Amino acid sequence: MITRIPASPESVQKVPGEPHEIRLDALTVDFDERFRLVDIDWRLADDQHWMITGANGSGKSALAASLAGAGQVLAGRLTGLPANVALVSYETQGQLIEAERRKDDADIMDVISEGTSVREILQEGCQDDALCSTLVEQFGLSGLMDRAFRKLSTGESRKVLLIQALTSKPDLLVLDEPFDGLDAATHRMLADHLASLAEHVPMVLVLNRFDECPDFITDIAYVEHGSLLHSISRQDEQAYAELYQLLHLKTTDLVVPSADPVSSLPALDNEQPLVRLNQVSIRYGDTTIFSDLSWTIERNQHWQLTGRNGSGKTGLLSLITGDHPQCYVNDIFVFGFQRGSGESIWQIKQYIGYVSTALQWEYRVSTSLRHVIISGFYDSIGLYSKYTDRQREIADQWLALLGMADRADQAFNQLSYGDQRLLLIARAMVKHPPLLILDEPCLGLDDMNRQLVLALIEKICAGTETSVLYVNHHPEDRIAGIDHHLSLDPA
Numbered sequence: 001m002i003t004r005i006p007a008s009p010e011s012v013q014k015v016p017g018e019p020h021e022i023r024l025d026a027l028t029v030d031f032d033e034r035f036r037l038v039d040i041d042w043r044l045a046d047d048q049h050w051m052i053t054g055a056n057g058s059g060k061s062a063l064a065a066s067l068a069g070a071g072q073v074l075a076g077r078l079t080g081l082p083a084n085v086a087l088v089s090y091e092t093q094g095q096l097i098e099a100e101r102r103k104d105d106a107d108i109m110d111v112i113s114e115g116t117s118v119r120e121i122l123q124e125g126c127q128d129d130a131l132c133s134t135l136v137e138q139f140g141l142s143g144l145m146d147r148a149f150r151k152l153s154t155g156e157s158r159k160v161l162l163i164q165a166l167t168s169k170p171d172l173l174v175l176d177e178p179f180d181g182l183d184a185a186t187h188r189m190l191a192d193h194l195a196s197l198a199e200h201v202p203m204v205l206v207l208n209r210f211d212e213c214p215d216f217i218t219d220i221a222y223v224e225h226g227s228l229l230h231s232i233s234r235q236d237e238q239a240y241a242e243l244y245q246l247l248h249l250k251t252t253d254l255v256v257p258s259a260d261p262v263s264s265l266p267a268l269d270n271e272q273p274l275v276r277l278n279q280v281s282i283r284y285g286d287t288t289i290f291s292d293l294s295w296t297i298e299r300n301q302h303w304q305l306t307g308r309n310g311s312g313k314t315g316l317l318s319l320i321t322g323d324h325p326q327c328y329v330n331d332i333f334v335f336g337f338q339r340g341s342g343e344s345i346w347q348i349k350q351y352i353g354y355v356s357t358a359l360q361w362e363y364r365v366s367t368s369l370r371h372v373i374i375s376g377f378y379d380s381i382g383l384y385s386k387y388t389d390r391q392r393e394i395a396d397q398w399l400a401l402l403g404m405a406d407r408a409d410q411a412f413n414q415l416s417y418g419d420q421r422l423l424l425i426a427r428a429m430v431k432h433p434p435l436l437i438l439d440e441p442c443l444g445l446d447d448m449n450r451q452l453v454l455a456l457i458e459k460i461c462a463g464t465e466t467s468v469l470y471v472n473h474h475p476e477d478r479i480a481g482i483d484h485h486l487s488l489d490p491a
Contacts, residue, residue: 027076082171089176257397307488353428376427418449
């Protein structure tokens with residue numbers, strides 16, 4: 001089933017040799033109330049071939065389908081679409097299979113319908129019989145031409161739709177995961193054919209995997225939560241590397257590495273909360289920062305702490321960590337200790353992983369990425385102790401999770417600001433502390449690096465027993481998995 005754009009003022013007939021551009025301007029599209037693309041701004045030129053990527057459920061397939069006229073436009077404009085758009089997706093595949101199944105229900109003549117044959121499906125819209133015959137042979141469908149389409153396997157029916165689209169002489173070819181389910185030889189054959197077709201037909205490919213991205217792709221669009229967050233040129237090496245890393249963190253099957261049993265922390269009482277503050281206050285002379293604040297952080301809870309500048313966020317954190325002088329005049333219970341009962345500050349801090357901009361400023365030593373992570377086992381800035389093989393293995397697992405496995409021996413001070421922040425979060429997590437405090441972890445980061453950090457925090461929240469305390473200015477900037485919120489702003 002080939003998707004064609006009906007003639008309308010928004011559709012255009014391409015004139016050979018003239019530049020052409022598809023425009024999506026503040027476009028919001030609803031898909032049967034199941035999903036919504038929101039405020040999409042995008043330009044697609046004739047000389048560009050796009051890859052759309054993003055995590056599962058991000059909206060990349062919806063964005064591709066919108067180029068074929070799918071969905072209901074609620075706001076904005078979609079202009080410049082050519083008249084012949086060929087779309088192959090799981091959605092179009094399912095629609096055709098369902099249409100064939102419905103023929104079984106048409107029993108007016110008391111005849112069991114055989115359904116439409118593969119040959120008939122391929123003849124619909126075919127503009128190149130010779131190419132069709134070649135592709136049928138290359139896809140291994142020669143012996144299936146007279147079989148009913150609905151009796152094909154999922155992979156076989158997918159191949160039929162690909163052939164149908166490729167032989168329709170489209171003005172725009174949109175393929176959603178075209179390589180899914182193909183064996184290696186067929187994958188190579190299709191990739192080669194698309195590469196030759198790219199010389200004169202613009203394409204949009206939806207792909208989950210960067211390693212499947214064909215060489216002819218010129219630009220990449222990253223979609224998340226129904227919004228187009230990034231559109232980059234593939235030639236922009238830095239932007240490409242950052243987007244690859246973001247997709248890696250969002251979609252990788254790798255889990256947060258386990259702790260080193262030899263470096264494990266003393267056990268805590270599972271019946272006690274991690275932190276309990278009872279009507280605590282911070283005052284400086286006649287100035288009260290906050291007062292009568294009660295707060296409990298239970299095990300496996302994740303919290304977001306917000307507040308305007310001067311509201312006391314940092315002071316509140318320092319009450320927990322033991323760095324504030326007023327922690328001894330307040331009723332504070334942390335990790336099994338009642339503050340002021342003779343415990344040392346290091347007995348408290350061993351249970352806390354801490355990341356802040358200030359720590360990043362302090363971490364100026366020229367050491368390798370692997371050693372930065374290993375230093376977390378020793379709570380040191382730099383590495384001055386002999387580490388174990390197991391600690392090295394865990395550090396390498398963290399580097400793999402971050403998409404930095406090939407940079408293990410690179411110097412920390414040669415990293416971008418955002419990558420340094422990711423490394424310091426991994427350093428804070430190697431011991432799996434009961435509490436990970438991230439004090440404004442996105443401060444100073446551009447949008448891409450901010451999303452990298454947030455993706456890593458989501459991974460930690462989903463894959464560990466560490467409670468995360470995430471501090472920032474914006475209560476609306478929520479992270480999946482963090483479902484508790486404390487605001488220090490006045491109600």
